[in-house]
Amino acid sequence: MKKIFLPILAGLLVIGCTRDNINTDSNSAYTTIPSTLIPFAQKQLSDYINTPNVNRNNSRLLMQYWTETIYTQESNYDYASRSVSDQIYSNNYVSVLNNLVKAKGLINQYDPTLAEAANWPKIKANQLAIIDIMMVYTFQNLVDTFGNIPYSEALKLDETLTPKYDDAATIYADLISRLDTDVNTLTVIPGLSATTSSGSGASGFGAADLYYLGNVTKWKKFGASVMLKAGIALADSNPTLAQTTVNKAIGYGVITAAADNCQLVYLASPNYNPLYTELVASGRTDFVAGSPFMDFLKANNDTRITKFYQPNADGVYLSSPIGAPASQTPGGLDALSLPGTFAMTTTTPGVLLNVTEVNFYLAEAAARWNIGTAATYYNAAITSSFTEWGLPGDAAAYIAAHPYNPANWKKSIGEQAWVAMYNQPLTSWNFYRRLDYPVLTPAIYAVPASDGKVPVRMVYSNREISTNSANVAAAAAAIGGDKMSTKLFWDKF
Incomplete structure (x- = not known):
């Protein structure tokens, strides 16, 4: 058996998926399959995206869905007191990305049994592609939060503890390239169950995959949808790459139904939402x-x-x-x-990307480049949102009262995405920064560090400033200053 030492693995004890037993050393995991780290990383990613914890993710406050009424610091953009950026780095680089890197290592080291050997090359390729899609999704969130970030030298602790910060636009181009490869790699393997508990017995990770239960077809749709998201983000900064990426993503087949949403279904206890x-x-x-x-x-x-x-x-x-x-x-x-x-409610799913979000991207692509009919996608997005919230019968009347306006499509899409992304606030923040709608007024007692504006980025981690100061300083200079008011490279207007 292989023994993997990683302190953060203690969290594996409560994920609730089938795997080898863990001995009395709570900081060690014993495994004979390459899927041990996947459930942990997936839960950590979903938890970060969906939590309202003020130490980790204040996007619900930022987008003015909620506000605090007793401890109002975060509603007024005081993120420094709680070192929120430190937690964002830790959640994403350590809990998610580092564990996915370790999972890649397990897969590359795995020695298949004689019975598995024939299908192992394709299974291995699928598993590595699925991991890479999750890594791309996570890196894009980090770029969209900070701008330039550690990327090419990140997660290489045996080589450097002070990784350089790469140019955000360059990272985006590489993420798109990775997605292109990943989506084309994923292959359904005839004769293999999609939901086998062992990662080595299915086309993907089987039941160890908390998002899609090993369904490779759905992973392809998710990968294409993340690619669509990346393409739309570049619409104002690199329209040529943006349009090419969007067309490719649509051609690959994006999410078109709620059944294909990427989400984690939480449990009643102890792994609740x-x-x-x-x-x-x-x-x-x-x-x-x-x-x-x-x-x-x-x-x-x-x-x-x-x-x-x-x-x-x-x-x-x-x-x-x-x-x-x-x-x-x-x-x-x-x-x-x-x-x-x-x-x-304990079991409310944690959404990473859904059909409503995809339809808004498609509406935007149509508005910008005549790829399809914008009003059709706009209507579909609103309809799927009402359906998601259990009000499908109210959608038609709402759309009739709030039709798509081609003369000011940014306002139409921006405001309606603001409403529909109520429970996807990080995504809502992207729409707001890219489309400049809705028009938001800063918090009543906004801290001076916000420059009197609704923040458009998070400042760099204090821990990183202490331990990797030269590279952080270079990154801050490259983006125009380490401030909450510094726009990202794709936020042009």
Whole structure:
């Protein structure tokens, strides 16, 4: 048996997938299959994307869906006090990317049995491609958060502890190239079950794959959809590469149905949704509806308000100005609307990318380059959002009242994506920065470091500044300053 020493592997004990037993040393994992690290990395990635934990991911506050009413620092963009960027680095580089690199190593070292040998080359190629798609997705999130980041020298701890920061646009081009290879590599292997518990007995990782249960066809769609996302992101900075990438992605076949959404289905216990962890298990009750977003829902008679939030004791939906303490709101904290019951439920899926998001990208591609019909994709995106929230019968009337406007398509798509991405706030932040809609006003007590603006990036990690100072300084100079107001390379307008 192979013994893999990695302190973070203690988390594997609670993932809930079939694997070899772990002995009494909680910091070691014993395995004879190459899929041991996959569930852990997938859960860590989903947890980061979906958590409202103020130490790790404040995008719900940033996009003004929620605001704090007792401890209001993060609503006012004070991320330094909690060293939020340190946690973002740790979550993504250590918990996700480093474990995926270790998984690649296990796969490359794996010695198949005689019975497995015939199919192992294709299985191996599939597994490596699936891992790489997850790595690309994670790296893109990091670029979209910081700009230039450690990339070509990252995750090579045996070579350097001070990796250089690569140019963000160069990273994007490489990520697209990787996705192109990955999607073309993935192959369904006839005769192999898609959901075998052992990673070596299926076309992909089998039941060790918490997102798609080893379904290679769905992984191809997800890979193509991530490629579509990357292409759209470049629309204003590199339109030629953007259009080529989008056309390729569509040709490969992107997500077109909710059944193909990339998400993690959380369990009742102990691996429940991180929303439940932060709002119920932790007893936190001071996340409430943000006024800009709730006012938009009310002004547009949007019935999704009943899913996004809970009415107060009087049956009224009441919100708070962004960053204001409850003492400045009539009625105080008890009068304000809490997040909807979806956030208080243990098993609410954690979404990484879904059909609603894809349809908005397709609408944008059509608006920019006449790839398809923008109104059709716009309508499909809104319809799938209403369906996702259990209100399919309300979609048609809403679309009729809010039709696609080709004369100001950025406003149409930007505002409606803002609503639809309510539970995908990191994605919503991308739409906001790229399309400049919705128009948001900074928090009432925004910290001076925000330069009086809604932040468009996170500053670099203090830990990195301490241990890798020369490379961080070079990166900051290259992007125009390590500030929350410094635009990313693709955020041109």
